[in-house]
Amino acid sequence: MSTSSEALMNLSQADRMLGSAVSALSDPDVPAGHAANAALLIEHLAQQLSRAQLRAAEAVRRTGAHKLDTDSLQAIADGGLEPTPQDVEAAAGRTTVARTHFKKALDLLASWLNVPVSTARDRLAAADSLIAQVTDAGEPARPALPVLAAAFDDPDTDPRLVISAARKIRAADKDLGTGPEAEQTRAELQELSLELIRSQPATARKHISALVAQAVGERRPPEALLSQIGVYPLGIRNGLERFLVKLLPSQGETMHAIFRAVDNPKTMAGNRDALAEQAAALTDDDSAPGWDDESTMPDWAKAGSAADDSADDDPTGDHSAGDHFTDGTGDETPDDDCPSGFDADICPEDDDNECGNRREADREPGTDAEAPSGTPPGAVGGTARTAANDAAVPGPFEDLRPELRHLLGLMAVLQANGPGALAADGHAVITPQIGVLLDYDKMLETGRDFAVSTSGIPIPAGQARAMVCNAGLYPVVLNGKSRILDLGRTQRLFSKSQARAIRAAYRGCAYPGCSMPAHRCELDHLDKWELGGRTDIETSDLYCEIHHIARHCGLFHAVKVKGSRPMVLLPKELDPEQRLQFNTYFFSPSEALRLAEWARQATVLWRAGRLDASIADP
Numbered sequence: 237m238s239t240s241s242e243a244l245m246n247l248s249q250a251d252r253m254l255g256s257a258v259s260a261l262s263d264p265d266v267p268a269g270h271a272a273n274a275a276l277l278i279e280h281l282a283q284q285l286s287r288a289q290l291r292a293a294e295a296v297r298r299t300g301a302h303k304l305d306t307d308s309l310q311a312i313a314d315g316g317l318e319p320t321p322q323d324v325e326a327a328a329g330r331t332t333v334a335r336t337h338f339k340k341a342l343d344l345l346a347s348w349l350n351v352p353v354s355t356a357r358d359r360l361a362a363a364d365s366l367i368a369q370v371t372d373a374g375e376p377a378r379p380a381l382p383v384l385a386a387a388f389d390d391p392d393t394d395p396r397l398v399i400s401a402a403r404k405i406r407a408a409d410k411d412l413g414t415g416p417e418a419e420q421t422r423a424e425l426q427e428l429s430l431e432l433i434r435s436q437p438a439t440a441r442k443h444i445s446a447l448v449a450q451a452v453g454e455r456r457p458p459e460a461l462l463s464q465i466g467v468y469p470l471g472i473r474n475g476l477e478r479f480l481v482k483l484l485p486s487q488g489e490t491m492h493a494i495f496r497a498v499d500n501p502k503t504m505a506g507n508r509d510a511l512a513e514q515a516a517a518l519t520d521d522d523s524a525p526g527w528d529d530e531s532t533m534p535d536w537a538k539a540g541s542a543a544d545d546s547a548d549d550d551p552t553g554d555h556s557a558g559d560h561f562t563d564g565t566g567d568e569t570p571d572d573d574c575p576s577g578f579d580a581d582i583c584p585e586d587d588d589n590e591c592g593n594r595r596e597a598d599r600e601p602g603t604d605a606e607a608p609s610g611t612p613p614g615a616v617g618g619t620a621r622t623a624a625n626d627a628a629v630p631g632p633f634e635d636l637r638p639e640l641r642h643l644l645g646l647m648a649v650l651q652a653n654g655p656g657a658l659a660a661d662g663h664a665v666i667t668p669q670i671g672v673l674l675d676y677d678k679m680l681e682t683g684r685d686f687a688v689s690t691s692g693i694p695i696p697a698g699q700a701r702a703m704v705c706n707a708g709l710y711p712v713v714l715n716g717k718s719r720i721l722d723l724g725r726t727q728r729l730f731s732k733s734q735a736r737a738i739r740a741a742y743r744g745c746a747y748p749g750c751s752m753p754a755h756r757c758e759l760d761h762l763d764k765w766e767l768g769g770r771t772d773i774e775t776s777d778l779y780c781e782i783h784h785i786a787r788h789c790g791l792f793h794a795v796k797v798k799g800s801r802p803m804v805l806l807p808k809e810l811d812p813e814q815r816l817q818f819n820t821y822f823f824s825p826s827e828a829l830r831l832a833e834w835a836r837q838a839t840v841l842w843r844a845g846r847l848d849a850s851i852a853d854p
Contacts, residue, residue: 241324248318254281287388287395293356294363297341298376303331309348358403365402381405383426393433397440401429404448411452421451428829435832438749439821447825450694458698486699489689493670496755671740672700675827685826690740690754692822730759730771738776743822745780746804747792751821752780760784762794762802762852775852777802790854797838798848805851815839816849 237245260266261274296302308329315323338344345356364370366388369377379385384402387393405425412418428447432440453461461484470478483491671690679686687700730738739754757778763769777794779787787794793805795816803816811817816839820828841847 237321241321244319244324245321251317283394283396286399290359290363290367290399293341293345293359294367296344297360297363297370298368300331302338302341302344303336304329305332305336309337361406362399362402365406366398381422381426383423383430387430394437397433397437400441401433401444404444405429408448408452412455421455425451428825431829432825435836436820436828439828442821443825443828450825484699485689485693485695486702489670489691489693492689492691492693496753500755673740674700688824688827690743692743692824694824694826730776734773735759738773738778742778742801744778744819745783746777746794746802746819747779747783748804748806748817748819749821750780750783750819753822754778756780758784760787762796764853788854794852796850796852800834800838803835803838816842
């Protein structure tokens with residue numbers, strides 16, 4: 237029996253064994269430990285399966301399996317999922333140059349195996365990146381991403397993360413361009429991605445996405461970025477007005493600062509009662525003027541107006557052209573095709589007008605395209621565009637693109653209010669507070685990639701310099717190990733400046749993989765005050781409520797390291813290798829790689845007894 241025939245028999249047997257094992261999990265008496273162990277084994281099988289799917293797709297393409305003749309496909313179908321050795325031998329088949337059912341490997345995967353076309357296309361693209369490409373002549377060639385390809389079959393590396401990284405890097409091909417510099421960038425992205433996959437698997441996907449985005453952004457000149465930022469109206473859909481906002485990273489941090497303020501119930505902006513009142517006002521009919529409120533009526537609708545007098549004084553009952561008349565049913569009927577409130581000259585019968593285009597864009601797929609009876613094309617929601625709307629506005633402000641004008645106007649409003657300001661309705665006005673962390677050593681060494689916001693957004697050097705000039709920004713200087721250099725003093729409770737520094741430096745909960753941001757975490761004394769401990773920044777940490785309690789219950793340990801932020805030591809059942817770890821979820825890719833390397837070095841030193849560190853008491 238050939239090697240491939242034996243492999244098919246093994247696959248068939250594995251399929252049966254897996255089905256039998258999974259069915260056993262439905263037993264109501266299955267022990268909890270066995271269920272957890274089964275989940276572990278099945279997850280490992282899922283990794284193997286993702287690798288096998290790419291290998292199979294590449295083999296189908298490489299062997300020209302889509303050219304199998306009818307008899308060969310029938311032999312495979314006859315063998316089914318439980319083939320005999322004779323069936324396997326008969327299934328070897330033969331290809332033909334004549335017309336077959338499938339034109340290419342993608343067709344066989346999609347039509348014969350019922351793999352969704354998008355999934356089949358992704359598998360073949362991943363095979364190009366990680367196994368082998370195919371030249372125009374049909375010859376195999378080296379994989380497009382050789383560094384990741386070398387790790388694809390590594391049993392200690394999750395192939396799903398490798399596939400995800402390959403997909404993200406290949407998606408940036410057009411932006412990265414061609415030439416030696418582009419190839420060098422691709423090689424660096426592969427190496428950094430692989431390092432993240434192996435050192436930070438829990439947050440690798442997030443960091444790799446940011447890594448690729450940062451690489452693409454660095455290759456784009458400022459003019460290209462400025463040509464695309466802005467506020468883009470997308471029209472109304474399902475009763476909601478939609479906008480697409482594109483910002484520079486430095487501007488995006490202002491938005492994040494506002495979100496942090498609103499999310500924090502201890503701030504005026506985040507006061508839950510006030511927010512509830514504002515939310516209720518959006519749908520509170522009693523708060524809006526009534527239909528009969530004369531202060532909101534036009535002059536012709538008010539009681540005793542001249543229009544009413546002239547109508548009552550008409551002895552003939554004649555109405556001039558353009559007035560409405562009743563048809564005897566009690567309903568008003570317009571005398572033309574324009575609905576009330578529209579003039580005929582601004583509701584043209586033209587499908588190309590702006591209103592018509594907007595209505596067309598807002599229509600949900602599959603809905604009736606016809607307008608309601610009596611509504612002309614182009615009429616939308618009681619508004620219309622006139623020539624006056626398009627009149628040029630003099631002055632330099634008009635020289636900016638509309639999208640950019642809208643963005644600048646929005647940012648000006650967000651940044652114009654002083655601390656403690658109140659809106660006209662008495663609610664707090666949000667004053668965004670922006671934190672930018674500067675890696676002092678890296679700033680001196682390279683002059684690039686040294687600034688990051690407290691939300692983990694990398695800030696280009698030029699934008700960082702501009703942000704430092706703005707009021708309401710607090711810089712925090714760190715060294716390479718994220719130790720705060722210029723803040724900190726000892727006292728019973730953490731001062732506001734200490735708390736701000738800790739939250740800015742640590743970004744979020746210290747437990748590896750936790751995604752709770754800093755403003756929703758609690759400061760933790762690693763040295764208990766009642767036992768003579770000091771309230772010091774070096775011996776403090778940040779945890780969400782769940783992991784704060786878990787640490788004090790002894791479910792994991794915080795490790796105090798001299799000259800560094802604290803680390804985390806998980807129990808052996810969660811981390812058999814007993815590594816010192818950081819949570820890098822909120823850090824930029826370069827910061828995450830730096831922290832992972834320091835954690836690796838610290839673990840080596842700790843095991844050798846050469847690290848000045850101690851485990852904090854629960």
